[in-house]
Every structure is written in structure tokens, then in C-alpha cells.
Amino acid sequence: MSTVTDIKSRLDKRKIKIAARGAQEQRRFRRVQLSIPGRYLDPVRGEFACKLVDVSPGGARISAEVPPPVNDHIVMLFEGLGRLEGDVVRAGRAGFAVRFSFSDRKRDRLADAITWQFNMARLGLNEDRGGARKPSRGQATLTLRDGVVIRANVIDVSISGAAFACLERPRVGESVRVGGMSGRVARWLDNGFAVSFDPPASPQTPPAA
Known part of the structure; x- marks a missing residue:
């Protein structure tokens, strides 16, 4: 009986750790609305104006009159957030969505920058x-x-x-x-x-x- 109890206890603790990790990741990748003008560089077609709509440390939604093709790897520059890069996962007439591709350290720095930019105006x-x-x-x-x-x-x-x-x-x-x-x-x-x-x-x- 004690063996069954011990196993159940370990399973319960594992579930708690998994839930906590999931909650942490959800906070880490929470998307917030930020309206920041910027530019993006398409390696083939050149540089274009764009504007940030919302962003998280994992990706962003961006408005642009000339959106890049899906699957393109682009570099973006936004005031206060610096240089970002990632892959275009969706694109349409109103703009596009991008998934960032960089190290965890850079992702953490971006999370801090997003939080600061988000709070500067409203506070x-x-x-x-x-x-x-x-x-x-x-x-x-x-x-x-x-x-x-x-x-x-x-x-x-x-x-x-x-x-x-x-x-x-x-x-x-x-x-x-x-x-x-x-x-x-x-x-x-x-x-x-x-x-x-x-x-x-x-x-x-x-x-x-």
C-alpha cells in the first residue's frame, strides 16, 4: 500500500511541476498590443516600412502595405525593441505574422523590453x-x-x-x-x-x- 501511495505522490508532484512550467511559459509568451513603427528587410526584395500590432517574446503581428511572402526569413527593426528576426508564418493584405528565431537569452531580453515599452505609455x-x-x-x-x-x-x-x-x-x-x-x-x-x-x-x- 505504501508503494502505491509513494508512486501516486510522485505523480502528483510531477503534475504540479508540469502545470507550473506551463503557467510560466504562458506568462513568458503573453502577447501585448504595441503600436511601434519600424522597418523590415526582405533579403530578396529589399527594405519596407511596417508597424507593430502586437508582440510576445515568441512572435509578432505586423501591419505592412507590402507584406513579405510566407516562409521568408526577415530582419525587423523597431524603436525600443531593437533588431529582431524570424520566419513569416502568415501573410495577407493587412500585414503578416512572424515567429521569432533567436536564443533564450535574447528572448528574455526581448520580454523585458516588451514589458517596459508596454508600460511606458500607459503609466x-x-x-x-x-x-x-x-x-x-x-x-x-x-x-x-x-x-x-x-x-x-x-x-x-x-x-x-x-x-x-x-x-x-x-x-x-x-x-x-x-x-x-x-x-x-x-x-x-x-x-x-x-x-x-x-x-x-x-x-x-x-x-x-
Whole structure:
């Protein structure tokens, strides 16, 4: 009986590890909308203008008046994301989709860059150009519920939240606004606090005609 229990326990732990790994990969390859103009280079036809529609560390959807043929390997350049390359997996009149092809290290750097670019506009972040250029460096203006304004340095930022370094520490659970995003203070840190962003509002169903 103990042998059966041990086997079942090992299987349960294996399932948990597989589920955790799957959840991690899903977060890692989460696609976000980014509208960034750029250019792509087709090795045969030359260089063309394009615009990023959405992107993840695994691939992107791109609009272009002159899309490349399917299966072409192309090089793209987007401000803030740098040089990207991959294979065209779909193409149509509105644009094309590409699957990136590079190392895991480059993929991780791209994930950081995507997160930073995604949050810069919606949180009203200003890059700290005096320091090292890192995806998590910058300053933000936070407004508390009572109107108090806090200027804080960004420690870390993700799609669902951000951490800030400053002397002030609003109470946990307090409402806060960062740029165009609202959220609540999730926890205190040694040198600041973390904010959890509110989920986006569900689109309202249009009234019947």
C-alpha cells in the first residue's frame, strides 16, 4: 500500500511541476498590443516600412502595405525593441505574422523590453537617461486617493503590477493611480512599495437596435 501511495505522490508532484512550467511559459509568451513603427528587410526584395500590432517574446503581428511572402526569413527593426528576426508564418493584405528565431537569452531580453515599452505609455513613465539603460529604470508620478502626488523611481514593472522606490509608503490596500492605470498598494518593500494594477474593464455589450 505504501508503494502505491509513494508512486501516486510522485505523480502528483510531477503534475504540479508540469502545470507550473506551463503557467510560466504562458506568462513568458503573453502577447501585448504595441503600436511601434519600424522597418523590415526582405533579403530578396529589399527594405519596407511596417508597424507593430502586437508582440510576445515568441512572435509578432505586423501591419505592412507590402507584406513579405510566407516562409521568408526577415530582419525587423523597431524603436525600443531593437533588431529582431524570424520566419513569416502568415501573410495577407493587412500585414503578416512572424515567429521569432533567436536564443533564450535574447528572448528574455526581448520580454523585458516588451514589458517596459508596454508600460511606458500607459503609466506615464519617464526614462532615467542619466543611469544605465535598463527596462525597469525610470520615474513615475503616482496619485493617491486623497490627491497626494508621489514621485517614485521604478524598481520593477510587469503587465499586472509595478514596484516603486521612495520614502513614502501608502497603506496597503490604498487606491493609487499611475499614469492611465489604477490599482492598489499590494505590499511594502524595504525601500518603497508595490502596486497591483486593476484588471481592465470588460467591454460593455452594445444596446440592441
